[in-house]
Amino acid sequence: MRNPLDPAKLNAAVENVHRAGMPGLFAEVRDGDQVWRGAAGVADLATGRPVTADMRHRVGSITKTFTAAAVLQQVEGGLIGLDTAIGRYLPRLVPGERGAAITVRMLLNHTSGLAEYLPRAYPSLTALPVLADTGPQSLDDNRLTRFHPTELIEMGVTAPAVGVPGGAPGVYSNTNYLLLGALLEQVTGAAAEQCITRNVIERAGLRHTELPTGPYVTGPHSQMYEAWFGMIDPPRDYSVYDMSWVGPAAALISTVTDLNRFFGLLLAGEIVSPSSLAQMRRTVPVVSQEGRVIEYGLGLHPMEAPGQTAFWGHGGMVWGAGALAMTRADGKRQMAVAVNLQRPNKLDSAGKPQPHPIDDALEALYRTAMHG
Template structure:
């Protein structure tokens, strides 16, 4: 799972455990969805005039838990940055049966990349970096062939650098003994970016720079180090100063080694034959600038609205960010930004996964509607039901209600195959 978890793609591609990890039953019962208003009479009419169907959104969130197999799901729809609906279903803590808080925090995985790439483009706007600068100039000796890899190629995954999460170091889920060891101690391992980049450097590249596309978390570890070298501050400090504090994102954090989630949250689990294994606490240095962030649906919709609305970047650089590289094909990847097709048209944002958590946040290009969700995948024994529930959640959220047409298959970007 971890080899794909940081890829930030469709739910099953991110979270599906191996067959040996399946078998335990999911949480019993589904908590009532909490929405912004009632769903009867005049209130329902007001929801409709605002362009959202609360009943359909409630059902999509419930469907992600039963039959979708998640232990918890929470989501939010905003219109031009103002919340018009929020909801949650499932159980936040299987040990206590606590209900899910729709305003809770969660790990955002690869959505972190969009924050980091925004900082890089701000530095470009300030003349401190250029997108076509070679990595060897920006971070000498960091990666092989750095003279021929550009900053742009790191951001859009066309560098060819090996994805460190595809190394056997992160392949413990294939071995029950290694998985148990990881659950007991391995998830608290403190990594440096240099250690993880060295893991990637031990493998040959996928292709020559610019000659293909392969989603690689290594790219963003290198980018994080470039930010530090150029600014004299960690990438976390620059994200906090330039984005988090500027937008008032009071519940967004970019931790270094802190293993906890600092506030109310739904727990993340592995579904194992012996019972649920709580994986909420991990050392986020395993993901670093590629996926260490923590946030809420409210903060994420505020962020994506500001970004695509032009508040964080000059328009020419926002256009660069949204220019998807031809090599990415159906993945439709720009500079730390994904374009995803929905029945209501294309949306922009990013998806992410890290053990126990799956996240996505998207907005349409005119920032009329935003949708963010966190899914704690659990029982993946019925993958068709999980896939269908996830597609319904994405399409219903993006459209603010039932899609106008039947959802097209495979609209979420998929990661490159592991191995």
């Protein structure tokens, strides 16, 4: 028997995240025909303007699910082969033996072995993943930098490989999804952003979702505060930011309502075919950007609790903003949460993020939202 929504518990759980140190957050939870929306805290620390549940927000790597869906649609149309070598389509971007060995599927599930380009594009982050030696200077330096995807892809392709094509575990890398954007452009003749907008965003009827072309979030939105592990104190607002540094990997702007609508339609087989959805749910072990081994499909990530049905979705983080969207396998229970502070955790002497009260409060919110 499904747990009905409990607005009082959900309101309390959201408020607890705010009290734990999150400036502002907002969420939508669905259970069948029941819908709860809630928010706590402020959208602007300077003015005290409150957050509201209808705000638009940068949702980071949730973008990858949209990009993956657009690629699977082209697979269905015969323009892309899921197990075809990327070198067949993009020989200049991934030349030689690697281009012949890396398939489209390996890009989608992060088993290509291609390295993350970000530490090369952002020099102060070159020490990743040894966080103790990083600094946030590059975040400011690149606030209005307009990157071209091919220069970022080249950084990732020419960096030392992090694995062999198809090897396990894979390693999560934004380079993979910039290549998928280039692939969409190659086979459709339209920019990846146009292809994803037309075939995924508009097809799903998402009225408040877009891949931005400039540095601004239009419409009602929160400021977005980055702490970079306590090195930016007080946290700095990065809500105005050119998102070409991640493009079809993590640039999406959306709302919690649109995210729930998208994942509900996707898991109902209404964005891609049921057979394509089955491919998206075939998982492999992947080392996440936090260094944990997770199960990862084709732009979809499962989450399970003991004795519970699996949830499918994705999380995302960019400078100052984060989001998580999860939908139960049967499509009935859904959650989308957006937060406006990133990386408040201080680092220990080994350079590992220390626990922060926000972490436990968010976990409690997720449990309340997903399981009642």
